[in-house]
Amino acid sequence: MQIAKESDADAIARLVNAAFSVERFFIARDRTNPGEIRALMQKGKFLLAEDALGLVGCVYMELRGERGYLGMLSIDPSRQRMGVGRQMIAAVEKYFRDAGCKFSDLKIVSVRAELHDLYHRWGYADTGTAVYDDPEPTKIPVHFIAMSKPF
């Protein structure tokens, strides 16, 4: 796994949008764009998983004092359920711990029940809720669920 460079922004945006097309049942828009990825690179880093054929997975990680925030975990749809997501989360948590963080934080959308179960199994607990603040109206009511894992 390696840290992304700015020149990877287009490929990251394509991967994130392909992975997050699973969210089309509640919102009809792309999850991101290269401009947003480049802006995030000013505050944090993208970790990439690649193989001989190219990009397989990515995840955004940001240090916030004693907390680490991760987001946009995306595995290429043709490569999901092969353990890559789990390996990437383990690598992010190591990055946070090595940087002195005491918690790993993330948020999921309330209607993604399978993600809630998955992160519970990986040691994350609910810590609160927040408004889903997207300019595109959602097709059904949704909100964010904040989840954290202490180290």
Ligand SMILES: CC(C)(COP(=O)(O)OP(=O)(O)OC[C@H]1O[C@@H](n2cnc3c(N)ncnc32)[C@H](O)[C@@H]1OP(=O)(O)O)[C@@H](O)C(=O)NCCC(=O)NCCS
């Ligand atoms: C969610 C996601 C990152 C998981 O990555 P992955 O490489 O497919 O997952 P893994 O193969 O490492 O499997 C990890 C676990 O999740 C489970 N899992 C993976 N995809 C699942 C799905 N769609 N539904 C239910 N369980 C799933 C696996 O059974 C496994 O369970 P275990 O840890 O108890 O053994 C990936 O499916 C993805 O990119 N999804 C679309 C984007 C997204 O929703 N990202 C999360 C944003 S917070």
